[in-house]
Each structure stands twice: as structure tokens, then as C-alpha cells.
Amino acid sequence: MKPPVAATAYVNLDSLRYNLTKVKTKVGKSKITTIVKANGYGHGAAAVAQALESTSDSFGVARLEEALELRRVGISKPILLLEGFFDDSDLPIIQANNLHTAVHCEEQLLALEQAQLAAPIEVWLKIDTGMHRLGVRPEQLEEFLTRLKACSNVAKPLHYISHFGCADELDNPATMEQIELFTQLAEAGCERSIAASSGILAWPDSHLEWVRPGIILYGVSPFEAQNAESMGFKPVMSLKSHLIAIRDVKAGESVGYSATWTAERDTKIGVIAIGYGDGYPRTAPNGTPVVINGRRVPLVGRVSMDMLTVDLGCNSQDQVGNEAILWGEGLPAEEIANRIGTIAYELVTKLTGRVVMIYQEEHNE
Numbered sequence: 426m427k428p429p430v431a432a433t434a435y436v437n438l439d440s441l442r443y444n445l446t447k448v449k450t451k452v453g454k455s456k457i458t459t460i461v462k463a464n465g466y467g468h469g470a471a472a473v474a475q476a477l478e479s480t481s482d483s484f485g486v487a488r489l490e491e492a493l494e495l496r497r498v499g500i501s502k503p504i505l506l507l508e509g510f511f512d513d514s515d516l517p518i519i520q521a522n523n524l525h526t527a528v529h530c531e532e533q534l535l536a537l538e539q540a541q542l543a544a545p546i547e548v549w550l551k552i553d554t555g556m557h558r559l560g561v562r563p564e565q566l567e568e569f570l571t572r573l574k575a576c577s578n579v580a581k582p583l584h585y586i587s588h589f590g591c592a593d594e595l596d597n598p599a600t601m602e603q604i605e606l607f608t609q610l611a612e613a614g615c616e617r618s619i620a621a622s623s624g625i626l627a628w629p630d631s632h633l634e635w636v637r638p639g640i641i642l643y644g645v646s647p648f649e650a651q652n653a654e655s656m657g658f659k660p661v662m663s664l665k666s667h668l669i670a671i672r673d674v675k676a677g678e679s680v681g682y683s684a685t686w687t688a689e690r691d692t693k694i695g696v697i698a699i700g701y702g703d704g705y706p707r708t709a710p711n712g713t714p715v716v717i718n719g720r721r722v723p724l725v726g727r728v729s730m731d732m733l734t735v736d737l738g739c740n741s742q743d744q745v746g747n748e749a750i751l752w753g754e755g756l757p758a759e760e761i762a763n764r765i766g767t768i769a770y771e772l773v774t775k776l777t778g779r780v781v782m783i784y785q786e787e788h789n790e
């Protein structure tokens with residue numbers, strides 16, 4: 426089959442499985458909640474969950490609809506709503522689909538107390554241990570515990586969850602303080618979870634009973650200074666397209682919208698069929714690397730909606746139809762993100778529906 430010419434995200438399911446196995450070795454006995462929110466960080470939540478269901482203990486999502494999609498494609502492991510539910514009417518759906526919910530606020534507590542449910546729901550009480558985004562403050566904890574324990578819609582025992590604000594900063598003392606507060610506040614003997622990817626990789630004291638890896642499973646690092654490949658993980662997504670034109674540009678001529686780049690010498694410009702309409706960031710500056718025929722060439726000129734341009738050099742032997750790698754194999758998404766001033770989390774989750782997804786695997790389990 427001829428590969429599609431335009432933007433294609435190749436997702437390597439063997440690398441995904443490899444990364445989960447590597448996480449498992451790091452965390453030992455801790456159980457794994459694989460995070461597949463935002464369409465599996467842009468990799469396709471259903472495909473990711475299906476590939477990992479046999480080795481993951483549960484899944485985590487941010488929206489009820491994301492959980493229901495997993496149930497529709499046959500995922501039967503527990504699914505945790507990381508932010509809980511947003512409306513009282515979600516509760517019967519949560520119960521009927523055997524979902525776990527976080528509870529982080531008074532409104533959710535009240536809704537649980539007032540609901541008429543066919544069976545109790547598994548609840549993860551979210552404690553704010555210092556990030557101050559979501560969660561019950563330490564001084565509210567006693568009241569929440571009393572009411573949750575008295576609530577017949579809540580399965581017992583309770584579980585405890587919290588989240589780090591700065592675990593990607595290896596010398597930030599806030600993380601140990603959060604771990605200490607969390608282990609003080611969460612009841613002994615209950616299941617507890619605070620570590621996402623950076624906790625898993627950098628803070629072994631945070632592993633506890635459950636870990637919640639997201640980005641590292643996709644072969645992308647949670648740290649600014651270290652890419653995932655250098656830590657032994659494999660990139661899962663390779664974003665590729667093809668050259669659709671190769672053009673001569675003379676010294677002194679500019680390329681693209683607003684003429685933001687001018688050739689200093691006669692050269693060949695390659696036009697690649699991918700742009701911000703596919704999710705490649707428009708903010709990528711001149712010099713952002715693209716791999717063509719095994720070498721890095723610089724992006725030049727503005728990224729357009731459907732195309733971008735690179736300087737192939739005057740001696741280029743490249744041909745129309747040759748492949749271009751925007752990130753992935755040999756070109757970490759972390760490096761592209763650094764150039765642009767964002768994080769690779771944003772790059773992979775922002776691909777648009779126009780990008781064709783192709784799943785690759787050598788073995789079938």
C-alpha cells in the first residue's frame with residue numbers, strides 16, 4: 426500500500442508496551458493507572474487502552490465521555506475520573522459503568538449524599554497537599570471523611586489521591602513536603618496515589634499503592650532537561666509527512682507569509698505537506714529541525730495552515746515524495762517543544778483530526 430502523502434502519526438504499540446513494562450520495573454509492587462485522557466495524549470485512547478489493558482491495572486481519564494468511549498470499545502478494567510463528575514446527573518452513569526470517581530469539593534460530596542443509586546461508587550478522595558488546584562484542604566478533611574463514611578452511595582474503604590505541582594523540578598523541596606503531608610493525612614491501610622510520570626521517575630517515596638503514568642508511557646519526558654530516550658524509553662509517535670515540492674530560491678529572496686526568512690545564498694526550499702491545520706505549531710521558529718533522508722534541515726519561514734518550508738541546501742538530492750519526520754524517531758518531541766517554548770505534552774495532544782493515525786506492531790498478544 427502506498428503511504429498517505431499528507432500528515433500521518435505513526436503510533437508504535439510495541440514501544441508503548443515496552444514503556445509500560447519499564448514503568449512497572451521502576452515502581453515494583455505499585456499498581457498502575459494508565460492515563461489516557463485527551464484521546465490518549467493524542468495517540469488514540471481506544472487503541473492505547475486496548476494495547477495496554479492486559480498489563481495495566483486501571484485507566485484514568487479527565488472526562489466522563491472519555492471513560493464511556495473506553496467502555497464502548499470493550500475496556501473492562503476500572504476507569505478513574507481524575508477530576509470526578511461535573512454534574513449530579515453523571516452519578517447513575519458512573520455507577521452503571523463501574524467507574525471510579527475522584528471527589529475534591531463540597532458540591533460533589535453533596536451530590537453523592539443526595540443521589541439515589543443502585544449500588545455504591547468507588548471514591549478517591551482528593552487531598553490538596555500543596556498544588557492548590559483541586560482537592561480538599563487538610564482542615565476540611567475530617568468533615569469530608571465523616572460525611573463520606575456515612576454516605577451509603579460511597580463504597581468502603583475510601584481511596585486517597587493527590588497530585589504534585591513541581592515534581593519535575595528535581596531539587597524542589599515542595600515534593601517531599603507533599604509526600605509527607607499526603608502520607609500523614611491518608612488513612613493507614615487504604616489505597617493511595619500521588620505519583621504521575623515525574624513522581625515515578627524522580628521520587629521513589631511517592632510510589633505508594635498506585636501510580637498514574639501518562640506522558641512517559643508515550644515515550645516523552647516530563648522533565649525539561651532530559652528527554653525520554655536518554656532515560657531508556659522509546660518514542661511512541663512519529664509525526665511524518667512528505668515533500669510536495671522542491672523549489673529554487675535565490676539569495677535575497679524571502680519565503681512564506683510575512684517574509685520572515687530571507688535566503689543568504691542560492692538554495693533549494695522543500696515544501697512539506699503539514700501545517701498548523703494538522704497541529705504542527707505555527708509558533709515554530711526559523712531553525713526548528715525537520716528530518717529528511719536521515720539529516721536535519723531547518724524550518725524556514727512561517728508555518729502555514731497546510732504546509733511548511735525547510736532549507737534543503739543548494740546540494741540537496743532530495744526528491745518530491747521523500748518522507749519528512751517532524752518529531753519521533755531520531756527527533757525527540759521534547760526537543761521541538763523546547764525550541765517552541767512549550768512542552769511536548771501540548772504538541773502531541775494538539776494534533777487535529779486531519780492527521781491520519783497508523784498503528785504499528787510486530788507481535789499480537
Ligand SMILES: *Cc1c(COP(=O)(O)O)cnc(C)c1O
Nearest residue numbers: 460507588621622637638639640
Ligand atoms: C494528567 C494526569 C496524570 C498523568 O500525568 P503525566 O505527567 O502525563 O504522567 C496523573 N494524574 C493526574 C491527576 C493527571 O491529571
